[in-house]
Amino acid sequence: MENKLKIYNTLTRKVEQFIPNEEGKVGMYTCGPTVYHFAHIGNLRSYIMEDLLEKTLRYIGYDVKRVMNITDVGHLSSDADTGEDKMLKGAKREHKTVMEIAKFYTDAFFADCADLNIKTPDVVESATNCISEFIHMIEGLLEKGFAYESGGNIYFDTSKLKEYYVLSNHSEEELLVGVRDDVDEDGNKRNKTDFVLWFTKSKFEDQELKWESPWGLGYPGWHIECSCISMKHLGEYMDIHCGGVDNIFPHHTNEIAQSEAYLGHKWCNYWVHVHHLNDKAGKMSKSKGEFLTVSLLKSRGYDPKVYRLFCLQSHYRKPLEFSFDALDNARAAYEKLVKRIGGLGKEGEVDREKAELYRQKFQAALCDDLNSSMALTVLYDMLKEEMSDATKYALAEDFDKVLSLDLTTAYAAMEAEAGGGVDAAMESYILEKIEERKAAKKEKNFARADEIRAELLEKGIVLEDTREGVKWKKA
Ligand code: AMP
Numbered sequence: 001m002e003n004k005l006k007i008y009n010t011l012t013r014k015v016e017q018f019i020p021n022e023e024g025k026v027g028m029y030t031c032g033p034t035v036y037h038f039a040h041i042g043n044l045r046s047y048i049m050e051d052l053l054e055k056t057l058r059y060i061g062y063d064v065k066r067v068m069n070i071t072d073v074g075h076l077s078s079d080a081d082t083g084e085d086k087m088l089k090g091a092k093r094e095h096k097t098v099m100e101i102a103k104f105y106t107d108a109f110f111a112d113c114a115d116l117n118i119k120t121p122d123v124v125e126s127a128t129n130c131i132s133e134f135i136h137m138i139e140g141l142l143e144k145g146f147a148y149e150s151g152g153n154i155y156f157d158t159s160k161l162k163e164y165y166v167l168s169n170h171s172e173e174e175l176l177v178g179v180r181d182d183v184d185e186d187g188n189k190r191n192k193t194d195f196v197l198w199f200t201k202s203k204f205e206d207q208e209l210k211w212e213s214p215w216g217l218g219y220p221g222w223h224i225e226c227s228c229i230s231m232k233h234l235g236e237y238m239d240i241h242c243g244g245v246d247n248i249f250p251h252h253t254n255e256i257a258q259s260e261a262y263l264g265h266k267w268c269n270y271w272v273h274v275h276h277l278n279d280k281a282g283k284m285s286k287s288k289g290e291f292l293t294v295s296l297l298k299s300r301g302y303d304p305k306v307y308r309l310f311c312l313q314s315h316y317r318k319p320l321e322f323s324f325d326a327l328d329n330a331r332a333a334y335e336k337l338v339k340r341i342g343g344l345g346k347e348g349e350v351d352r353e354k355a356e357l358y359r360q361k362f363q364a365a366l367c368d369d370l371n372s373s374m375a376l377t378v379l380y381d382m383l384k385e386e387m388s389d390a391t392k393y394a395l396a397e398d399f400d401k402v403l404s405l406d407l408t409t410a411y412a413a414m415e416a417e418a419g420g421g422v423d424a425a426m427e428s429y430i431l432e433k434i435e436e437r438k439a440a441k442k443e444k445n446f447a448r449a450d451e452i453r454a455e456l457l458e459k460g461i462v463l464e465d466t467r468e469g470v471k472w473k474k475a
């Protein structure tokens with residue numbers, strides 16, 4: 001089972017044999033969301049493919065410990081430490097406190113992950129939970145001469161490193177900075193590439209969350225949190241670090257700089273980056289174009305697993321273009337697939353030899369730099385093969401440990417959904433009551449509106465007021 005996986009390592013720019021630090025075990029870290037808004041489906045492409053990597057590692061027998069941070073402080077509008085804190089921006093937008101925003105969007109993120117069958121990492125830690133650890137690491141960097149104080153802030157001194165641009169070449173990074181920067185040069189920096197470890201001189205006066213530190217009241221920079229949180233839970237040597245390609249520079253470059261300066265040795269062996277989901281206009285972002293979320297897809301009648309399948313159909317190292325037409329194709333493929341599996345009988349013996357052969361093929365596809373579309377082809381081939389339904393069903397169940405498409409359960413759920421789980425008379429009664437409640441609310445007759453909700457609840461129907469209107473489900 002060991003050493004089977006081959007994976008592209010951004011650090012060496014090669015597909016490499018994966019060899020963990022400790023036999024049979026994998027320490028894996030993922031950059032988590034900045035919780036100032038809903039995740040868009042582009043962000044979630046990264047999390048789906050990282051989930052696929054984790055599940056592949058488990059499938060081939062590794063004992064995986066996966067850690068993820070939640071960024072709830074210090075991530076400014078530009079990744080190059082300029083602009084406003086994203087969390088503060090979110091709080092202002094919604095007239096809430098930063099912590100209220102963080103709680104709401106953290107919950108929303110995990111609800112999206114649950115819809116997409118993305119496993120919650122073994123450890124999830126918020127940046128605001130680890131301030132003392134960040135301070136400790138910054139003190140260490142100051143002691144070792146890798147950091148300096150200037151204008152009240154603490155900066156990492158990139159000129160002290162033998163090599164700073166380790167994840168991609170200089171010109172690529174210059175280009176990235178050129179594209180993304182809304183720069184305001186920071187006159188406190190000694191070198192252009194230096195970055196903030198601790199802010200005390202905020203350009204905006206009203207930063208809500210501040211902590212005492214040896215350098216005054218302030219807050220941490222964004223990069224330090226991932227170095228610190230990963231070391232806290234995975235120790236000084238890490239196997240895999242992942243994120244979207246936009247994290248390569250400056251975020252991951254800075255993480256490597258400060259971690260290896262602090263530790264005095266190599267820190268993480270494999271860097272895995274997921275390419276972007278784009279729309280026709282280019283990279284998907286929260287600020288431009290249509291803000292595509294999982295709830296939006298649901299409100300348009302798409303099962304979130306259709307989006308998961310859409311992602312699995314293409315390779316994580318290729319940009320993926322989203323369109324509703326493409327998603328419709330994925331939906332048709334998904335429905336056909338689960339219908340096919342739902343129609344399998346459970347009778348017959350499991351043919352162990354054939355099952356093992358297909359398991360090997362499926363594993364080989366995933367171990368070939370996570371070739372998920374090839375893994376899906378193995379699934380289709382397996383369904384066409386001359387063998388008992390019981391064997392096919394067992395294999396579908398087994399493959400779904402990695403694919404997580406609800407392959408063996410979705411059909412029954414789909415059928416129940418078609419009728420909403422109730423008969424036609426009941427459905428028209430519910431819709432009538434929803435209209436009546438709407439009218440009552442319009443007339444400000446809230447007592448009647450509540451009564452209607454209670455009447456439906458008595459019949460086992462729960463109403464939900466959502467952004468997309470009133471929805472109902474069985475209690
Ligand atoms: P954020 O919440 O902005 O910190 O981003 C969360 C994750 O989504 C990071 O790993 C980003 O690299 C990734 N990401 C951002 N935009 C996209 C996109 N359009 N497609 C795929 N991944 C993305």
Ligand code: ZN
Binds near residue numbers: 030031032226251
């Ligand atoms: Zn990170």
